[in-house]
Amino acid sequence: MKSIWENYKTEVAYDELMQSKSQPRPVSQKLCHYLNSLSKQEIDKRKIAAELAIMEMGISFTVYSDEGNIDRAWPFDIIPRIIEAQEWRIIEKGLKQRLTALNHFISDVYGEQAFIKAGKMPGEIINSSKNFRKECVGMQPKHHVWANICGTDLVRDKDGIMYVLEDNLRVPSGVSYMLENRVITKRVFPELLQDIDVLPIDDYPTQLYDMLMSIAPQQTGKVRIVVLTPGVYNSAYFEHAYLAQQMGIQLVEGSDLVVKDDDCVYMRTIEGLEKVDVIYRRIDDDFLDPEVFRKDSTLGVKGLMRAWKAGHIALANAPGAGVADDKVVYAYVPEMIRFYLNEEPILPNVPTYLCSDKNQLEYVLEHLPELVAKPANESGGYGMIVGPHATLEEINAFRAVIKKDPRNYIAQPTLAISTAPTLCKGKLEPRHIDLRPFILQGENTFVTAGGLTRVALKKGSLVVNSSQGGGSKDTWIINGEES
Amino acid sequence: MLSRSAERLYWLARYLERTENIARLVSVHMNLLMDLPKGVEMNWVQLIQINAAEQEFYDKYTSANERTITRFLLADRTYSGSLFSSLIAARENIRTSRDLLPDEAWEQVNEMYLYAKNHLDSIANRHSRVLFLNEILKGCQRFTGLLSGYMSHHHPYRFIGLGKYLERADMTTRILDLASLLLSESRSIELRQYETILWMTILKSLNALLMYRQQVRSRINGDDVLNFLLLDNNLPRAVGCCISEIFNCIIKLPNHDGLPEKLLELKQTVEAIDTQQTTQLQLRVILDSLQNKFGGLHQQIAENWFLKVETEAVE
The missing domain is CATH 3.40.50.11290 (Rossmann fold)
Known part of the structure; x- marks a missing residue:
């Protein structure tokens, strides 16, 4: 019988579960051992059970299309993604640090604008931001927190380092899928969750409720x-x-x-x-x-x-919080952390070229075939281009788009974002993934244990958004020493 | 509780009750036709008469037979009164009021919807149609049991009760309307021979045969059956009992102005029916006015509790 791991490739990028083709990372040894103990038929059975559960639980999302809106079943991969608890504790700290700095920044933007006055950021960026709301100037929400709920996207590059890709501060979504993914995994692999100590995530609704309670007028x-x-x-x-x-x-x-x-x-x-x-x-x-x-x-x-x-009335997130959810502002977050908190950033940014800057624009236009370029204010993976995957025509067309509105475009090097084994037609294949943890800030700050792992189901694709053919995985935070 | 939610739960319950009623009606009718000899005037057309849908049916189908009528009543998405349309509407209402109900309630309705959707074609065949209807009936009962056991019997539960009992009372009067045809003088001698079977069928379609035997303890005859199904206060599908249940829901809800009076009036109308003195024609008129009164009751419920955006925006 052929193994589900046959021809598994780990050369593509950093693999979250496998050190090499046949050698699991220490943290995923138990899981891999367990998967190997199941027959191909048994794994198929579990996959079908998961699909059935998703149908019956009615877990769906809506896709906008020309033929009207369609309710689609949530695409879920049954193989979990694992992060070691020691690493996670650092990431968690980094996420709290980041959101705290961002909230300082938003307060500052609608207040005295000390960051700009100190010359850390051109005022033009705020003045030209679509998400700057002049109606909010002078307001001060409870606990000085504007973004109470944040979904921060993280990716791991070839070097094994986790980078922040973007901060979603407007109305980030996905947390329900994170919770439902665990429910499904409990149904599909009950024996596994009994054996491995995975940090629980189901207190999120309670935490959210407490946070909302803490901002009541x-x-x-x-x-x-x-x-x-x-x-x-x-x-x-x-x-x-x-x-x-x-x-x-x-x-x-x-x-x-x-x-x-x-x-x-x-x-x-x-x-x-x-x-x-x-x-x-x-x-x-x-x-x-x-x-x-x-x-x-x-x-x-x-x-x-x-x-x-x-x-x-308290609104979460506060109106105007989106001013910090701008891919141009993103580039300044490390500086915000130094400025407001007097700390060094724990989580690095992906190097970002701002097309609003003349020199950087020139670099972007020239190197577009190697870069990922995206609009500063869109979400859902719309309107972006992945240089290495685009045709020359597409690249030229995109160059024209950028030149028309440079303020609204940024570019980043194309990362070899990490992969994780994903069940494809009865076999495991590496697929690119990211991670969206959710951070709550009111009176206290809370980070989900893990988050929503999104996976690009198409071979080679780097786009994980559900609206663009992405799926998701359960995310496990487990202690390294026990495996 | 939000007015919008009250309205959605009310309609959820109405549509699910309708789903169940259609399933039971078709199922009982199939059984009846197996008992009756060929050629008596009982046939499938009566099922669309009960639903007052002859016009709509003949707009779509040229001939009325088992195949077209079961398809129309069970699977036709374009007929709003069909089983599948009711189930879709119920699912849409529960999908938009999940915040008020236990998880299992949504899953139950969703499962039933998926089952129906995947088995619509199977209803053409009698054997698989029986299985289909049984599955739907079981699903509806599971839903009722689930709410009764898992949900606080508070305002949301009461709006579900309102919808359920109002729809049920409406359906019972429709079935009795059909029954009144059986009292008609113009019946053929042949059909008279099968009178007992016909009345038993009416009782069965309301799940009331056993209860009739236990409570009425008489030979099955038209007058007693009518009396039982109209007046009984304990039989869940009797009109009298439905009115009492509606009253119990209403009286515990805030802002019920105008409703207790309307219900009292309804109860008096029902109690004044003397099945022994009434001719078939009179009975039909009475049942008709009962149905209108139920319509009025719905209007008043909507007036008291449901979302009225336009009127409030003006104030």
């Missing part, structure tokens, strides 16, 4: 928290409903809420209007309040910004 009396969703047609609707359900709080849409003359937010209940204190909003700033932002928005709540500025 008043701590007395009953605090009413809700999740605000754009509605059932949003690609992350599943997650909105899931989190509301897990926290036992209401999932509301814009039309369920109303701001009255007292500048307080109320929801329409069967008992009449009921006051709301905290909104975990999953709607972009643009659509939040037609009174202030986009006038045509039917998703938001008229007067919400009034209520927020009056201090009657």
